[in-house]
Amino acid sequence: MILISMTKIKGIRAERELIHMLWNAGWSAVRIAGSGSMRYPSPDIIAGKGNRKMAIECKSIGKISMNITRRQIDDFKKFCSMFGAEPWLGVRFDNLNWFFLNPEDLKETEGKNFVISIELAKRKGLSFEQLTEK
Amino acid sequence: MILISMTKIKGIRAERELIHMLWNAGWSAVRIAGSGSMRYPSPDIIAGKGNRKMAIECKSIGKISMNITRRQIDDFKKFCSMFGAEPWLGVRFDNLNWFFLNPEDLKETEGKNFVISIELAKRKGLSFEQLTEK
Numbered sequence: 283m284i285l286i287s288m289t290k291i292k293g294i295r296a297e298r299e300l301i302h303m304l305w306n307a308g309w310s311a312v313r314i315a316g317s318g319s320m321r322y323p324s325p326d327i328i329a330g331k332g333n334r335k336m337a338i339e340c341k342s343i344g345k346i347s348m349n350i351t352r353r354q355i356d357d358f359k360k361f362c363s364m365f366g367a368e369p370w371l372g373v374r375f376d377n378l379n380w381f382f383l384n385p386e387d388l389k390e391t392e393g394k395n396f397v398i399s400i401e402l403a404k405r406k407g408l409s410f411e412q413l414t415e416k
Numbered sequence: 417m418i419l420i421s422m423t424k425i426k427g428i429r430a431e432r433e434l435i436h437m438l439w440n441a442g443w444s445a446v447r448i449a450g451s452g453s454m455r456y457p458s459p460d461i462i463a464g465k466g467n468r469k470m471a472i473e474c475k476s477i478g479k480i481s482m483n484i485t486r487r488q489i490d491d492f493k494k495f496c497s498m499f500g501a502e503p504w505l506g507v508r509f510d511n512l513n514w515f516f517l518n519p520e521d522l523k524e525t526e527g528k529n530f531v532i533s534i535e536l537a538k539r540k541g542l543s544f545e546q547l548t549e550k
Binding site: 301305308310311312313314315316322324325328329331332333334335361364365366367 | 464
Protein backbone atom coordinates (compact mmCIF):
# COMPACT_ATOMS: atom_id res chain seq x y z
CA MET A 283 0.00 0.00 0.00
CA ILE A 284 1.29 3.44 -0.89
CA LEU A 285 0.33 6.28 1.42
CA ILE A 286 0.56 9.79 0.08
CA SER A 287 -0.35 12.73 2.29
CA MET A 288 -2.94 15.34 1.29
CA THR A 289 -0.20 17.98 1.48
CA LYS A 290 1.80 16.05 -1.10
CA ILE A 291 -1.22 15.61 -3.39
CA LYS A 292 -1.98 19.32 -3.12
CA GLY A 293 1.66 20.11 -3.92
CA ILE A 294 1.71 17.92 -7.03
CA ARG A 295 -1.63 19.38 -8.18
CA ALA A 296 -0.21 22.89 -7.83
CA GLU A 297 2.95 21.95 -9.79
CA ARG A 298 0.85 20.48 -12.60
CA GLU A 299 -1.34 23.57 -12.72
CA LEU A 300 1.77 25.73 -13.09
CA ILE A 301 3.19 23.51 -15.84
CA HIS A 302 -0.05 23.87 -17.84
CA MET A 303 0.05 27.64 -17.36
CA LEU A 304 3.66 27.81 -18.56
CA TRP A 305 3.01 25.76 -21.74
CA ASN A 306 -0.06 27.88 -22.45
CA ALA A 307 2.14 30.97 -22.16
CA GLY A 308 4.66 29.61 -24.69
CA TRP A 309 7.22 28.19 -22.25
CA SER A 310 8.56 24.61 -22.18
CA ALA A 311 8.24 23.35 -18.64
CA VAL A 312 9.09 20.06 -16.95
CA ARG A 313 8.56 18.61 -13.49
CA ILE A 314 11.72 17.28 -11.86
CA ALA A 315 11.63 13.70 -10.53
CA GLY A 316 11.80 13.26 -6.75
CA SER A 317 15.35 12.77 -5.59
CA GLY A 318 14.93 9.06 -4.71
CA SER A 319 18.39 7.68 -4.12
CA MET A 320 20.05 10.79 -5.52
CA ARG A 321 21.19 13.47 -3.11
CA TYR A 322 21.67 16.42 -5.42
CA PRO A 323 19.83 19.70 -4.98
CA SER A 324 17.01 20.14 -7.48
CA PRO A 325 14.01 22.44 -7.96
CA ASP A 326 10.41 21.33 -8.57
CA ILE A 327 10.10 22.77 -12.09
CA ILE A 328 12.45 23.97 -14.79
CA ALA A 329 11.12 26.11 -17.62
CA GLY A 330 12.79 27.58 -20.65
CA LYS A 331 11.93 29.94 -23.49
CA GLY A 332 14.76 30.86 -25.82
CA ASN A 333 17.54 32.37 -23.75
CA ARG A 334 15.54 32.65 -20.52
CA LYS A 335 15.62 29.76 -18.06
CA MET A 336 13.77 29.61 -14.74
CA ALA A 337 14.00 27.14 -11.87
CA ILE A 338 10.89 27.18 -9.70
CA GLU A 339 10.47 25.87 -6.18
CA CYS A 340 6.73 25.51 -5.52
CA LYS A 341 5.03 26.09 -2.21
CA SER A 342 1.34 25.37 -1.82
CA ILE A 343 0.32 27.05 1.42
CA GLY A 344 -2.91 26.46 3.34
CA LYS A 345 -2.19 28.96 6.14
CA ILE A 346 -1.34 32.66 6.07
CA SER A 347 2.39 31.98 6.27
CA MET A 348 4.96 29.19 6.02
CA ASN A 349 8.49 28.70 7.28
CA ILE A 350 11.23 27.56 4.99
CA THR A 351 14.69 26.53 6.14
CA ARG A 352 17.84 28.40 5.24
CA ARG A 353 19.30 25.10 4.03
CA GLN A 354 16.51 24.68 1.49
CA ILE A 355 16.98 28.21 0.17
CA ASP A 356 20.77 27.85 0.03
CA ASP A 357 20.53 24.56 -1.89
CA PHE A 358 18.05 26.09 -4.30
CA LYS A 359 20.18 29.17 -4.95
CA LYS A 360 23.28 27.01 -5.42
CA PHE A 361 21.50 24.83 -7.97
CA CYS A 362 20.28 27.86 -9.93
CA SER A 363 23.68 29.47 -9.94
CA MET A 364 25.42 26.29 -11.22
CA PHE A 365 22.73 25.39 -13.73
CA GLY A 366 22.32 28.92 -14.99
CA ALA A 367 18.67 29.69 -14.27
CA GLU A 368 16.69 32.46 -12.56
CA PRO A 369 15.60 31.31 -9.07
CA TRP A 370 11.90 31.76 -8.31
CA LEU A 371 9.72 30.64 -5.44
CA GLY A 372 6.24 29.93 -6.80
CA VAL A 373 3.80 30.48 -3.97
CA ARG A 374 0.18 29.39 -4.09
CA PHE A 375 -2.05 30.29 -1.15
CA ASP A 376 -5.51 28.68 -1.05
CA ASN A 377 -8.03 30.68 -3.11
CA LEU A 378 -5.39 33.11 -4.37
CA ASN A 379 -3.45 33.26 -7.62
CA TRP A 380 0.23 32.41 -7.87
CA PHE A 381 2.91 34.80 -6.66
CA PHE A 382 6.57 34.52 -7.65
CA LEU A 383 9.22 35.65 -5.21
CA ASN A 384 12.93 36.18 -5.62
CA PRO A 385 14.62 34.26 -2.74
CA GLU A 386 16.42 37.51 -1.86
CA ASP A 387 13.04 39.04 -0.94
CA LEU A 388 12.26 36.48 1.78
CA LYS A 389 12.08 37.70 5.33
CA GLU A 390 14.51 36.16 7.81
CA THR A 391 13.03 34.79 11.04
CA GLU A 392 14.62 35.04 14.46
CA GLY A 393 15.73 31.42 14.13
CA LYS A 394 17.71 32.36 10.99
CA ASN A 395 15.27 30.59 8.69
CA PHE A 396 12.78 32.30 6.39
CA VAL A 397 9.07 32.97 6.34
CA ILE A 398 6.74 33.43 3.38
CA SER A 399 3.50 35.25 4.21
CA ILE A 400 0.52 36.38 2.14
CA GLU A 401 1.44 39.94 3.01
CA LEU A 402 5.02 39.51 1.71
CA ALA A 403 3.83 37.68 -1.43
CA LYS A 404 1.40 40.49 -2.26
CA ARG A 405 3.96 43.21 -1.58
CA LYS A 406 7.04 41.71 -3.28
CA GLY A 407 5.78 38.93 -5.55
CA LEU A 408 5.29 39.03 -9.30
CA SER A 409 2.11 37.75 -10.91
CA PHE A 410 2.35 34.90 -13.42
CA GLU A 411 2.02 37.40 -16.28
CA GLN A 412 4.76 39.62 -14.87
CA LEU A 413 7.04 36.61 -14.44
CA THR A 414 6.58 35.13 -17.89
CA GLU A 415 6.54 38.36 -19.88
CA LYS A 416 9.55 39.96 -18.20
CA MET B 417 1.34 -4.50 -6.52
CA ILE B 418 3.47 -2.42 -8.84
CA LEU B 419 5.12 -4.21 -11.75
CA ILE B 420 8.12 -2.57 -13.37
CA SER B 421 9.83 -4.24 -16.32
CA MET B 422 13.55 -5.04 -16.33
CA THR B 423 13.94 -2.74 -19.34
CA LYS B 424 12.51 0.11 -17.30
CA ILE B 425 14.77 -0.66 -14.32
CA LYS B 426 17.79 -0.76 -16.63
CA GLY B 427 16.73 2.56 -18.16
CA ILE B 428 16.39 4.27 -14.79
CA ARG B 429 19.74 2.85 -13.67
CA ALA B 430 21.41 4.24 -16.79
CA GLU B 431 19.82 7.67 -16.25
CA ARG B 432 21.04 7.76 -12.66
CA GLU B 433 24.55 6.74 -13.72
CA LEU B 434 24.60 9.62 -16.19
CA ILE B 435 23.35 12.11 -13.61
CA HIS B 436 26.19 11.12 -11.25
CA MET B 437 28.71 11.51 -14.10
CA LEU B 438 27.37 14.97 -14.95
CA TRP B 439 27.52 16.26 -11.36
CA ASN B 440 31.05 14.85 -11.02
CA ALA B 441 31.99 16.78 -14.16
CA GLY B 442 30.68 20.07 -12.73
CA TRP B 443 27.27 20.09 -14.38
CA SER B 444 23.88 20.43 -12.62
CA ALA B 445 21.66 17.64 -13.86
CA VAL B 446 18.09 16.60 -13.10
CA ARG B 447 15.89 13.69 -14.06
CA ILE B 448 12.54 14.69 -15.52
CA ALA B 449 9.42 13.17 -13.96
CA GLY B 450 7.43 10.74 -16.12
CA SER B 451 4.68 12.47 -18.00
CA GLY B 452 1.85 10.98 -15.88
CA SER B 453 -1.29 12.88 -16.75
CA MET B 454 0.64 15.53 -18.63
CA ARG B 455 0.99 15.21 -22.38
CA TYR B 456 3.85 17.57 -23.10
CA PRO B 457 7.07 16.47 -24.79
CA SER B 458 9.95 16.14 -22.35
CA PRO B 459 13.45 14.66 -22.32
CA ASP B 460 14.84 12.24 -19.70
CA ILE B 461 17.52 14.55 -18.34
CA ILE B 462 18.24 18.27 -18.42
CA ALA B 463 21.70 19.53 -17.53
CA GLY B 464 23.14 23.00 -17.29
CA LYS B 465 26.50 24.65 -16.73
CA GLY B 466 26.61 28.41 -17.07
CA ASN B 467 25.35 29.31 -20.52
CA ARG B 468 25.30 25.76 -21.88
CA LYS B 469 22.12 23.70 -21.55
CA MET B 470 21.63 20.13 -22.74
CA ALA B 471 18.50 17.99 -22.98
CA ILE B 472 19.31 14.29 -23.07
CA GLU B 473 17.10 11.44 -24.23
CA CYS B 474 18.60 8.20 -22.84
CA LYS B 475 18.56 4.84 -24.60
CA SER B 476 19.88 1.78 -22.82
CA ILE B 477 20.31 -0.83 -25.54
CA GLY B 478 20.83 -4.56 -24.99
CA LYS B 479 21.11 -5.49 -28.68
CA ILE B 480 23.36 -4.20 -31.45
CA SER B 481 20.78 -1.72 -32.68
CA MET B 482 17.46 -0.11 -31.73
CA ASN B 483 14.68 1.54 -33.67
CA ILE B 484 13.31 4.87 -32.61
CA THR B 485 10.21 6.48 -34.08
CA ARG B 486 10.24 9.68 -36.07
CA ARG B 487 7.54 11.01 -33.74
CA GLN B 488 9.80 10.58 -30.71
CA ILE B 489 12.68 12.36 -32.43
CA ASP B 490 10.44 15.17 -33.68
CA ASP B 491 8.94 15.73 -30.21
CA PHE B 492 12.42 15.78 -28.69
CA LYS B 493 13.78 18.28 -31.21
CA LYS B 494 10.71 20.47 -30.77
CA PHE B 495 11.14 20.50 -27.00
CA CYS B 496 14.84 21.42 -27.30
CA SER B 497 14.17 24.19 -29.75
CA MET B 498 11.44 25.78 -27.58
CA PHE B 499 13.28 25.32 -24.29
CA GLY B 500 16.61 26.45 -25.69
CA ALA B 501 18.85 23.41 -25.11
CA GLU B 502 21.23 21.30 -27.20
CA PRO B 503 19.52 18.00 -28.16
CA TRP B 504 21.54 14.86 -27.39
CA LEU B 505 20.70 11.17 -27.53
CA GLY B 506 22.62 9.43 -24.76
CA VAL B 507 23.17 5.86 -25.89
CA ARG B 508 24.40 3.11 -23.59
CA PHE B 509 25.03 -0.33 -25.09
CA ASP B 510 25.69 -3.18 -22.64
CA ASN B 511 29.37 -3.33 -21.64
CA LEU B 512 30.25 -0.17 -23.55
CA ASN B 513 30.66 3.43 -22.45
CA TRP B 514 28.16 6.13 -23.26
CA PHE B 515 27.94 7.70 -26.72
CA PHE B 516 26.17 10.97 -27.42
CA LEU B 517 24.53 11.49 -30.78
CA ASN B 518 23.08 14.54 -32.42
CA PRO B 519 19.57 13.57 -33.66
CA GLU B 520 20.61 14.84 -37.10
CA ASP B 521 23.18 12.03 -37.28
CA LEU B 522 20.59 9.24 -36.97
CA LYS B 523 20.10 6.96 -39.93
CA GLU B 524 16.62 6.85 -41.42
CA THR B 525 15.10 3.39 -41.94
CA GLU B 526 12.97 2.35 -44.88
CA GLY B 527 9.88 2.76 -42.71
CA LYS B 528 10.80 6.44 -42.21
CA ASN B 529 11.78 5.89 -38.61
CA PHE B 530 15.34 5.85 -37.26
CA VAL B 531 17.85 3.29 -36.15
CA ILE B 532 20.68 3.61 -33.64
CA SER B 533 23.44 1.00 -34.03
CA ILE B 534 26.73 0.38 -32.25
CA GLU B 535 28.49 1.09 -35.53
CA LEU B 536 26.76 4.48 -35.91
CA ALA B 537 27.36 5.37 -32.25
CA LYS B 538 31.08 4.64 -32.58
CA ARG B 539 31.40 6.50 -35.86
CA LYS B 540 29.35 9.62 -35.10
CA GLY B 541 28.94 9.73 -31.33
CA LEU B 542 30.82 11.89 -28.84
CA SER B 543 32.30 10.42 -25.67
CA PHE B 544 31.15 11.79 -22.31
CA GLU B 545 34.33 13.86 -22.06
CA GLN B 546 33.88 15.29 -25.54
CA LEU B 547 30.27 16.16 -24.76
CA THR B 548 30.87 17.87 -21.44
CA GLU B 549 34.08 19.68 -22.32
CA LYS B 550 32.93 21.06 -25.65
